[in-house]
Amino acid sequence: MSKHRPSNPLPPAAPGPARRPHSVWERRVFRNCFTRRGKTCRLKNWSFKVQYQGRRRTFSLAGRTRAEAALEAQQIYEAIVNEGWQAALELQRLRRRGGAAVRADAGAVPLLKSDLAYWEHRLIQRRYREARLRAGAEFSARIEHEGTHAYFPLGTDDPKGAAATAREIYQTVVGSGWAAAFTRFERELTLAISWSDNPLAITYATLFTFLTTPAPAAPPAGDRRLKPLLVLEPDVTAHSCLRYWLDRQPGFTCRAVHRTAAEALEAIKLAPDAPPVLVLLNRLAPDAAPLVEALRLRWPELPVFPYRLHEDSDQIFISTSGVSGGYIFRRRLPTALFDPLQPIAAVPSLTAADAARRIRNYFQSFFGDPPAATPPLAPVALTNREQEVLNLISRGCLDKEIAHLLDISIWTVHNHLKNIYDKLGVHNRTEAVLKYLQR
Numbered sequence: 001m002s003k004h005r006p007s008n009p010l011p012p013a014a015p016g017p018a019r020r021p022h023s024v025w026e027r028r029v030f031r032n033c034f035t036r037r038g039k040t041c042r043l044k045n046w047s048f049k050v051q052y053q054g055r056r057r058t059f060s061l062a063g064r065t066r067a068e069a070a071l072e073a074q075q076i077y078e079a080i081v082n083e084g085w086q087a088a089l090e091l092q093r094l095r096r097r098g099g100a101a102v103r104a105d106a107g108a109v110p111l112l113k114s115d116l117a118y119w120e121h122r123l124i125q126r127r128y129r130e131a132r133l134r135a136g137a138e139f140s141a142r143i144e145h146e147g148t149h150a151y152f153p154l155g156t157d158d159p160k161g162a163a164a165t166a167r168e169i170y171q172t173v174v175g176s177g178w179a180a181a182f183t184r185f186e187r188e189l190t191l192a193i194s195w196s197d198n199p200l201a202i203t204y205a206t207l208f209t210f211l212t213t214p215a216p217a218a219p220p221a222g223d224r225r226l227k228p229l230l231v232l233e234p235d236v237t238a239h240s241c242l243r244y245w246l247d248r249q250p251g252f253t254c255r256a257v258h259r260t261a262a263e264a265l266e267a268i269k270l271a272p273d274a275p276p277v278l279v280l281l282n283r284l285a286p287d288a289a290p291l292v293e294a295l296r297l298r299w300p301e302l303p304v305f306p307y308r309l310h311e312d313s314d315q316i317f318i319s320t321s322g323v324s325g326g327y328i329f330r331r332r333l334p335t336a337l338f339d340p341l342q343p344i345a346a347v348p349s350l351t352a353a354d355a356a357r358r359i360r361n362y363f364q365s366f367f368g369d370p371p372a373a374t375p376p377l378a379p380v381a382l383t384n385r386e387q388e389v390l391n392l393i394s395r396g397c398l399d400k401e402i403a404h405l406l407d408i409s410i411w412t413v414h415n416h417l418k419n420i421y422d423k424l425g426v427h428n429r430t431e432a433v434l435k436y437l438q439r
Contacts, residue, residue, distance in 0.1 A: 025070035029061065048073035052080050059092060075112065082114040083174060086146075113170055119163035126151065126188065127427060128206040131245065131334040133214065140188065141166035143181070145173045150181075150311050151188040153208060182237040186211055189238065190310040191245075192329075193280065195340050195359045200327035204316060205245075205334045213240040226253040227350065230276035230295075232264055233257050234285050238309060245334045251344035252278065261291035277350050278341075279304040301351040317430040318396040328363055329430065382423060389416045394433045 032043045046061040046069035059076055063069035079088040091112070112118060123139040132138075132153065139154045139162035152169050154162040165185075172181045181187075192204040229252050233242055239257040246254035258264035268275065279295060281288045283306040292304055310316055316329060332339055340362040341355060382390065385406075392402045399417075403410045417429075426432045 025074045026066050029066060029069040029073050032058075048076065050077055050080065052085075055085060057085075059088075078114065079112055082112065082171075087113065114167065116160065116163045116167060119166040119170075120159050122166070123154070123159060123162050126153070126206075128331070131205065131207045133208075133210075138162070141169070143170050143173060145170070145178075148178060148311075150178070152181075152185055153188060155186075179237075182209070182235075184211075187237075188312070189241075190313045190316065191242070191307060191337065192310060192313075192316050193305055193307040193337055194283070195305060196356075196363070199325035199363075200320060201340070201359065201363045202316065202327070202329045203332045203337050203339060204313060204329060205332050205337055206313065207241050207245060207334060209237055210240045210244070214244050225251070227251060227277035227344070228274050229254040230264055230268070230279045231257045232259075232261065232279075232281035232285050232288060232291055233309075234259055234282060235309065245337070246280070248335045249338040250335075250342060252338060261285075261287035261294070264291060265294060275299065276302065278302075278355070280307055282306070283308050301353070303350060303352045303355040312428075314429040317433060328366065330366075382420065386416050386420050386423075389413065390420055390432060393417075393429050 029046045029048050031045070032047045046063060046066065047058055048061055048069070049056070049058045051057075059073070061069040061072045063072045076088050076091060079091050119141060122141055124141065125137065126140045134155075137157045139157060139159070140151055141154060141162070142149055142151050143166065152166070154165045156162050156165070169181055169185050172184060186209050188206060188208055190204055191207055192202050195201045195203065229246055231242060231246060231254060233239060236259055239259075243254050243257050246252065246257075256267060258267060276295075276299075279292070279302060281291065281304065285291075288306070295302055295304065308316075308319065310319070313331070320327060330339075338344070340359045341350070342358075344350065347354070388406060389402055392405060397405065399410055399413045403413050406413075417432075420432055421427060424432050
């Protein structure tokens with residue numbers, strides 16, 4: 001028996017809404033029985049047994065009739081083949097929690113991720129599209145698999161076309177992994193540059209990756225004062241995106257993004273007349289520390305700043321911990337991420353001390369006395385449950401974790417979040433926590 005096929009031949013899994021099952025599925029369902037004190041006892045519920053990819057499991061079905069049970073068995077099998085065992089177990093858990101039988105003629109069951117209707121219900125229109133180099137509106141989708149998620153622009157405002165693309169992205173993630181999906185499809189990411197660690201001071205912007213590299217920025221005619229950047233980023237699918245926008249920071253130029261420290265050092269050797277004036281490196285790059293050590297031996301005053309690439313801006317706050325001096329996060333346009341260093345064009349050189357002074361003055365300017373005409377913040381009446389949800393958000397809990405801790409459904413968590421955003425006048429988790437703490 002093949003490792004990747006069920007123990008008995010079954011009809012191929014096909015995406016689509018609920019339908020009347022093939023007769024083979026009615027032959028596959030059965031009522032379990034057991035012997036007790038010499039008497040055979042038959043269970044009321046129908047069951048279904050499947051073996052796939054070396055795993056075997058018997059599912060207890062909710063359908064009351066053979067046809068309803070057969071339809072449910074068919075959908076469980078399709079979930080296993082198309083989305084994995086965990087998806088099938090989650091589907092069964094949702095049915096048990098709802099307590100409703102599966103109707104063969106109604107289709108009132110949780111949709112599978114292989115169904116277009118599933119993705120049509122999850123199309124969203126994202127804010128902060130300044131870095132999206134295309135005209136017109138489009139849908140996006142949040143793709144989640146095995147605890148990881150990312151947002152993908154779908155290139156169209158047609159719901160069916162967008163849903164088809166979202167399903168294709170998800171199936172690529174499941175079948176080939178996240179790296180393959182990032183190579184084949186453009187994705188949304190958040191670039192967050194840490195200018196100071198304690199207090200933590202960050203400028204960030206929402207960017208979009210490119211499948212084809214756009215043209216570099218044309219330098220101003222006769223301007224030789226552009227300061228070269230050295231950038232270390234292990235994720236090659238983000239290189240063209242980073243280069244495009246960092247090359248557009250006033251006073252700076254970025255001609256390449258390097259994957260490894262060795263590659264970056266080799267580039268410096270090949271261009272000895274254009275040493276880097278500022279270094280940006282991904283905090284998670286495995287060879288970031290050796291690169292900094294090598295650069296500091298040669299240029300002790302070279303400014304070096306870490307950054308992170310996040311799936312969305314909420315992750316900036318979630319990944320923040322152990323900061324005793326407080327923090328300030330400032331969203332900027334993609335062309336204004338280097339605002340803390342401006343004005344920079346007239347400065348002949350940039351030292352670490354000069355950069356630190358500019359950064360300190362820039363962020364301190366936001367903590368002056370508020371204008372007299374500024375009205376005080378009005379109190380916000382959150383319910384006890386909304387305050388519990390907000391407290392868990394501030395601790396970095398995800399929606400699923402909040403649902404588990406409070407013993408509520410994930411849909412109830414989403415409703416609470418919507419109410420919190422409306423009451424506080426914010427648009428994401430980070431803004432909600434920051435604004436509530438200010439009151």
